[in-house]
Amino acid sequence: MRIVVTAKYVPDINTERGFSEGRVVRTAGEGTLNELDENAIEAALQLVEAERASGRVGPDEGEVVVVTMAGPDGDLALRKAFQLGVDRGIRVSDDALAGSDYFGTAAVLAAAVRRLGDEAPVDLVVTGMAALDGLGSVVPTLLGAELGLPTLNLAKKVSLADPDGSGQRVLTITREIDDVTESLAAPLPALLSVTDGANQPRFPGFKLIMAARSKVIEVWSPADLGLDPAAAGSAGARTETLTAAPRPERPEVELVTDKGEGGVALADFLIRNDLV
Amino acid sequence: MTNRTVLVLLDPATEVRTSTLELLTIARGLGRVEAVTLEAPTVEVLAQLGAYGIETVHQAEPARDGSCVSGDERHLPAVVAAALAAAVRLTDADVVLLPTSFAAKEAAALAAHDLGAGLVIDASSLRDVHGHVVAGKRVFAGSWDTECAVTADVAVVTVRANSAVAQPAPAAVGPVTEGYAVEVPASSVTLLSREVKTDTSGRPPLDQAAVVVAGGRGTDGDFGPVEDLADALGAAVGASRDAAFEGWWDSYVGQTGVTIAPRVYIGAGISGAPHHRGGMQASQVIVAVNSDPEAPIFEICDFAVVGQLADVLPQAAAEIRKRKS
Numbered sequence: 147m148r149i150v151v152t153a154k155y156v157p158d159i160n161t162e163r164g165f166s167e168g169r170v171v172r173t174a175g176e177g178t179l180n181e182l183d184e185n186a187i188e189a190a191l192q193l194v195e196a197e198r199a200s201g202r203v204g205p206d207e208g209e210v211v212v213v214t215m216a217g218p219d220g221d222l223a224l225r226k227a228f229q230l231g232v233d234r235g236i237r238v239s240d241d242a243l244a245g246s247d248y249f250g251t252a253a254v255l256a257a258a259v260r261r262l263g264d265e266a267p268v269d270l271v272v273t274g275m276a277a278l279d280g281l282g283s284v285v286p287t288l289l290g291a292e293l294g295l296p297t298l299n300l301a302k303k304v305s306l307a308d309p310d311g312s313g314q315r316v317l318t319i320t321r322e323i324d325d326v327t328e329s330l331a332a333p334l335p336a337l338l339s340v341t342d343g344a345n346q347p348r349f350p351g352f353k354l355i356m357a358a359r360s361k362v363i364e365v366w367s368p369a370d371l372g373l374d375p376a377a378a379g380s381a382g383a384r385t386e387t388l389t390a391a392p393r394p395e396r397p398e399v400e401l402v403t404d405k406g407e408g409g410v411a412l413a414d415f416l417i418r419n420d421l422v
Numbered sequence: 423m424t425n426r427t428v429l430v431l432l433d434p435a436t437e438v439r440t441s442t443l444e445l446l447t448i449a450r451g452l453g454r455v456e457a458v459t460l461e462a463p464t465v466e467v468l469a470q471l472g473a474y475g476i477e478t479v480h481q482a483e484p485a486r487d488g489s490c491v492s493g494d495e496r497h498l499p500a501v502v503a504a505a506l507a508a509a510v511r512l513t514d515a516d517v518v519l520l521p522t523s524f525a526a527k528e529a530a531a532l533a534a535h536d537l538g539a540g541l542v543i544d545a546s547s548l549r550d551v552h553g554h555v556v557a558g559k560r561v562f563a564g565s566w567d568t569e570c571a572v573t574a575d576v577a578v579v580t581v582r583a584n585s586a587v588a589q590p591a592p593a594a595v596g597p598v599t600e601g602y603a604v605e606v607p608a609s610s611v612t613l614l615s616r617e618v619k620t621d622t623s624g625r626p627p628l629d630q631a632a633v634v635v636a637g638g639r640g641t642d643g644d645f646g647p648v649e650d651l652a653d654a655l656g657a658a659v660g661a662s663r664d665a666a667f668e669g670w671w672d673s674y675v676g677q678t679g680v681t682i683a684p685r686v687y688i689g690a691g692i693s694g695a696p697h698h699r700g701g702m703q704a705s706q707v708i709v710a711v712n713s714d715p716e717a718p719i720f721e722i723c724d725f726a727v728v729g730q731l732a733d734v735l736p737q738a739a740a741e742i743r744k745r746k747s
Binding site for chain 1: 499535543567715723
């Protein structure tokens with residue numbers, strides 16, 4: 147069982163986030179591993195562990211590889227992934243990749259997955275359902291399309307089985323999207339994206355924290371992946387940010403302490419501002 | 423007005439939600455608008471589309487490996503995407519618009535991938551600038567406003583609810599439905615089951631409501647006061663992620679749950695954790711009721727009551743009912 151998890155280094159949600167010259171500001175050292183990618187890593191680890199427990203693979207077989215597209219700061223995200231217990235971390239890096247849109251990002255990640263697949267078969271690609279900076283939620287879908295893999299998105303429940311005993315493992319998910327509950331299945335290899343309802347990411351253990359410090363991070367360039375630089379980065383983007391400005395500050399909050407008339411004050415505020 | 427053709431997805435075709443009417447209104451500002459469906463629209467739906475100026479409804483007839491794709495399978499993103507891409511090729515359309523939802527985002531991404539189109543997710547406005555479609559978008563929990571131009575030939579855009587006020591066309595028309603064949607690519611994804619939740623509350627859907635009342639940990643599991651105020655306001659009810667994970671309410675507002683931008687958001691017993699703020703901070707007017715005067719949500723409010731929600735909400739509901747009658 148060999149699983150590739152794609153992860154993103156994003157601005158910490160608790161810091162001031164913003165834009166400069168049409169691009170997200172990525173202040174050195176202030177970013178973090180996208181929280182939802184911790185769910186992806188957890189899902190991958192659990193699947194490998196379940197395969198080992200079932201005896202379908204040996205106790206030392208199976209691998210979880212994390213790939214990120216980022217500048218050198220992205221190593222912070224990979225260190226965090228190591229702490230959670232992944233086996234291998236790869237950063238795809240090049241100045242020409244800056245400004246990639248959804249399609250460029252998916253093309254780069256797909257090229258990295260294909261290269262890993264050249265080394266040994268990849269059974270599954272797992273992603274978080276969204277990156278908490280852009281929140282588009284479409285890169286998993288595009289990555290699945292680039293790789294030509296069946297794609298099971300937004301999983302809340304994940305299970306892997308060998309339904310007809312042929313050794314062909316089938317991934318089944320349940321998802322709740324909008325007002326619909328769906329159950330979908332696909333044979334491996336496949337692409338899976340998970341929500342934060344899928345699992346509870348584990349806390350890093352002391353041994354893994356120590357080991358994570360010295361793990362080697364592999365750095366790949368677009369050339370290593372045989373990628374046409376025009377396919378990614380701002381050169382390949384199909385959209386162009388024209389303007390980015392912080393929204394005007396809200397006026398000072400009107401604060402009422404309830405001494406028995408708080409509800410009336412609330413109703414008054416809504417009616418006075420023509421909001422009812 | 424340009425001579426652009428704008429396709430708007432209507433899925434399902436059995437009702438036209440307010441968010442779709444908003445979308446049709448926005449679409450009219452970009453060019454001639456036509457609808458795409460995957461099933462026959464009802465008579466009521468056709469009348470509504472006609473009132474919004476839609477003359478042509480393209481009804482996809484999807485087939486895979488020579489057999490007709492029917493029933494629930496028609497709503498699978500891969501099928502919807504194939505229908506949209508085929509409709510663009512059929513009509514030589516320049517823009518495809520969908521209301522933002524997780525299902526629509528997936529279909530939009532696949533269609534844009536197939537078409538080599540530019541993709542914008544969760545736009546709040548659309549306009550024409552020198553022949554390019556320019557989308558406005560609120561990002562970082564509504565704290566920044568951005569605009570981006572689609573530079574590819576075709577633009578696929580999902581638009582969030584409450585981005586415009588729905589307005590019928592100056593003159594109603596009688597829409598014509600035209601079928602067209604769609605070849606859906608082979609797929610090894612199997613749909614095992616699909617269940618549409620039936621909402622019997624009579625309240626508007628959370629992702630589209632103009633007014634939302636949300637409850638959090640401070641409710642201690644009793645959503646009665648939250649529902650009471652929501653009903654007085656004709657509002658939708660939502661929860662914080664914590665409250666939903668406790669099992670107190672079904673759907674939650676947050677960056678991984680439902681993202682909302684209503685005219686009015688009222689948070690009760692919600693402290694305002696980053697996750698929740700990421701899903702509601704773009705709301706136009708923010709009101710909070712919380713017993714903790716230090717709750718972070720007070721920092722992003724327009725109006726706030728420090729008090730017990732079990733006291734404040736029913737009183738507000740009663741007052742609103744009294745003044746309305």
